[in-house]
Amino acid sequence: MxxxxxxxxAQRLSALVLAPLVLVHLALILYAVQDGLSAEEILARTRGSLFWMLFYGLFVLAAALHASIGLRNIVAELTPWRGRSLGLAMHLFGLLLLLLGFRAVAAVTL
Amino acid sequence: MAETLSVSIWRGGAEGAFRAYQVPHRASQTVLDVVTWVQRNLEPTLSYRFACRVGMCGSCAMTVNGRPRWTCRSHVSAVAPDLRLEIAPLRNLPVIKDLACDMTGFFEKWQRAEGRFKGGLSRRDPVERILPDAPQRRAADAAIQCINCGVCNAACDVVAWNPDYLGPAALNRAWSLQNDGRDRARVERLRAVATAAGCHACHSQQGCALHCPKHLNPTASIAGLKAASFKAVFKGEL
Incomplete structure (x- = not known):
């Protein structure tokens, strides 16, 4: 198993980190779309901001950890796929989330 | 009472079918009484288990109208007010024949969960003092009355999904031993149960607590094990 x-x-702690981050993220979405959504407005807020870089960097880290462990549990429970190959696949999945996430954070903050 | 019960009982092993019987309804009749009546009067080859008939031995559990129950203390009037009974073997265990399940795997899980007392004293040592109202003793009390009937195991969907899962009964037993001040295998037992097929697999659906005939709450015991394993990781014990 x-x-x-x-x-x-790790999954419980990443959930603990994610909970407030998700709330702030949702509030930010509501705030950002008030006067219509434009790339300029978003980039104006995030470009060069160390705060948003750290905020979403931490978000990506916690989400990649939480999702890959959770998906591993779900697959092990609902399918016969278990053991080392599943562990390896979920490491790769976590890594993929991490890379895509950091790429997106870099794109809007650098 | 002149009323008649419509009873269907599982006959056969994993492959089998329900067979219908008409059984006279009596006052204060239990489901176990019904099964016994069928065996004595209609179907001498019907296999089922019972021993004490008073809710102590934990051997007579069956699936009654879709729910796992101890049959010796389940009154027909309470569980089948419409006088229809469907009696099947317990879920999540291999069926040997008719209403008798193979409990081997169920009890092996107790061993895998280190569900046995491991003391550290010999007969030459004085008896250890355990205060009746100490918090740890009270926590052990909450889980200690299990009669090993297998009802919680049958009620648990996680057991159905993952046959390796230790299950509510074995984990509940492990938790009562974790709270036994005389036990010396706390870390060893936590290692045995703090796995993905152990306490961490529990979804807290509480089917076990809903159906336990002794009104225990194995989900709470498993939550205790989860919390203990969480702390143990930071202490470097796991």
Whole structure:
């Protein structure tokens, strides 16, 4: 079976980090679309902002960790796929989320 | 009472079918009484298990109208007010024949969850003092009355999805031992249960707590194990 106590702790802690970040992210969406949505407005807010870089950087890190561990549990529970190959596939999935996420953060903040 | 019960009982092993019987309804009749009546009067080859008939031994659990129950203390009037009974073997265990399940795997899980007391004293040592109202003793009390009937195991969807899952009964037992001040295998037991097929697999659906005939709450015990494993990771014990 996949998983262990460390993965369990990592998933719970990443959820703890994600909860407030998701709330701020949703509030930000509501705020940002008030006068219509434009790339200029978003980039004006995020370009060169260390705060948003750290905020979404942490968001990506927590989401990649949380999603890859969670997906591993779901797959192990609902399909016969378990063991090392599933662990490896979920490492790759987490890495993919991390790369795509950091790429997006870099694109709007640098 | 002249009323008659319409009873259908599972006959056969994993492959089998329900067979219908008419059984006279009596006052204070239990589901186990109905099964016994069918075996004595209609179907001498009907296989089922029971021993104490008073809710202590945990051997007579079956699926009654779709729900896992201890049959010796389930009154027909309470569980089948329309006088129709469908009696099947417990879910999540291999069926041997008719209403008898193979409990081997169920009890092996107790062993895998280190569900046995491991003391550290010999007979030459004085008896350890455990205060009745100590918080740890009270926590053990909440989980200690299990009669190993397998009802929680049958009620649990996670057991159905993952046959390796230790299940509510074994984990509940492990939790009562974690709270036993005389036990010396706390870390060892936590290692055995803090796995993806152990306490971390529980979804807290509470089917076990809903159906437990002793009104225990294995979900709460499993939550206790989860919290203990969380702390143990930071202490470096896991």
């Amino acid at each position: 996949a998983g262990g106590p460390r993965l369990y702790v």
